[in-house]
């Protein structure tokens with residue numbers, strides 16, 4: 001696996017949710033000042049690429065020469081120099097490309113990425129080929145290697161799984177033909193389906209592109225038709241989707257076997273520093289506790305029954321409440337809300353988040369209503385030597401939009417903390433689930449703040465429900481997908497899964513542990529076809545499980561002993577990833593990542609919050 005010294009970094013893209021048409025978009029945008037923090041102009045960026053080229057050349061001089069401790073150190077330092085320069089260009093180009101998808105920056109960015117990737121690809125296999133005893137001698141002879149100890153250990157973890165000679169490079173070259181074509185095919189199949197439109201009182205709405213409007217439409221008939229049409233569309237190509245999924249699984253399984261792993265899930269889990277056996281046991285345990293999700297479904301069903309005198313159906317989960325307008329927050333009010341919401345995270349965190357959203361600083365690019373050709377999702381940037389920034393493609397002032405700012409702004413703040421603390425470029429990225437846990441924790445804090453300060457009981461209840469639906473149950477929704485995916489890998493390898501019918505059967509069996517709907521709604525058995533992440537980024541789902549469980553754990557520690565937790569939490573954020581996640585979690589927060597108590601404690605919290613929801617909006621006087 002070539003992931004160790006890799007340019008692939010977190011691409012945490014938030015999916016945008018469009019609000020109801022009735023809501024009006026707030027207007028004043030926040031704009032990123034790229035000239036101030038990155039390059040004066042597009043021409044200046046192009047001219048500055050010569051520095052990056054020189055750095056790549058210096059790194060290239062170490063090719064085939066890593067035969068002393070000093071040269072190993074030189075190669076690693078040179079690589080960090082490349083990373084630092086490259087990320088500056090990459091961030092600048094990515095931000096420009098996101099502002100306008102037709103900007104030449106888009107093509108320039110992907111070209112620059114491939115160039116840098118190709119020029120640095122020799123490093124990991126060369127370090128892996130140094131015999132263990134020789135590496136020990138290098139380390140003893142050159143104390144400068146000490147800070148790189150974890151990087152080297154991390155690379156060496158792969159030693160039993162690496163292939164001899166050129167085989168690894170050969171496989172890398174064939175990667176697109178072995179494992180990347182399946183997602184291209186998935187997208188092609190999807191693009192060929194005409195899902196159609198649903199007629200509404202305000203005209204037709206597109207089943208896919210206007211799905212957010214359809215699932216939250218006030219008319220239950222519209223929601224139902226949209227639901228059926230979407231699943232009918234997928235079902236119409238289920239043979240092709242099954243072909244694509246089974247070939248995804250077979251490719252990943254073959255690669256895992258070739259690299260001496262028990263199977264593809266074990267390979268993926270190990271790459272995240274997880275214990276494959278423990279991860280499997282955790283997913284099984286979470287399925288056994290899947291009734292916590294069903295309990296939330298039941299609360300929603302009771303509420304729906306009371307309000308509409310009708311039974312809640314799967315297409316009603318995002319139905320709007322009667323006579324209840326959701327709040328719309330103008331962007332100009334957002335910085336003030338976050339200032340208050342994150343006061344609980346301590347002055348240092350609060351100031352950092354304020355600085356990110358301060359319009360005078362030009363570090364956020366948030367556009368009310370979005371724009372044609374503008375990327376609609378959200379992400380953050382920031383690295384050693386590059387100021388952290390926040391990009392939100394489209395802001396409509398919904399709660400979800402604020403939650404996305406809390407999340408992505410959390411990544412930006414975390415990156416800013418690491419840079420200010422001088423974290424080495426090689427330690428600025430870590431396992432995705434750990435990175436995500438910090439961002440999800442912010443979302444929990446925001447929803448709670450809004451609930452506590454809601455002007456009336458129904459609004460308070462709404463925010464408490466969002467706390468649960470958007471993030472509280474994230475780990476369980478993740479576990480449902482991760483368990484389904486893991487069992488598809490098992491079924492394909494035993495030969496039990498060979499057809500769409502087999503996939504339907506397994507989906508029903510797994511999903512029924514987390515929801516009551518699959519048993520009564522036959523279309524839901526086709527859910528395996530709709531889970532694009534399984535095709536796009538195989539086995540990524542496990543990150544939502546650990547990330548979600550950790551965020552809930554931070555929340556408990558935060559609520560129980562605020563000051564003690566905060567001090568350690570901020571130190572953890574500043575530290576970077578210079579040890580395995582389980583070691584860092586133990587060291588900073590005394591959390592045992594692999595102990596049963598993580599899930600048990602989270603379940604206590606979730607059930608306590610569900611008790612609160614079950615009571616419904618408090619009838620008393622508004623706060």
Ligand SMILES: [Zn+2]
Nearest residue numbers: 012411436439
């Ligand atoms: Zn994220």
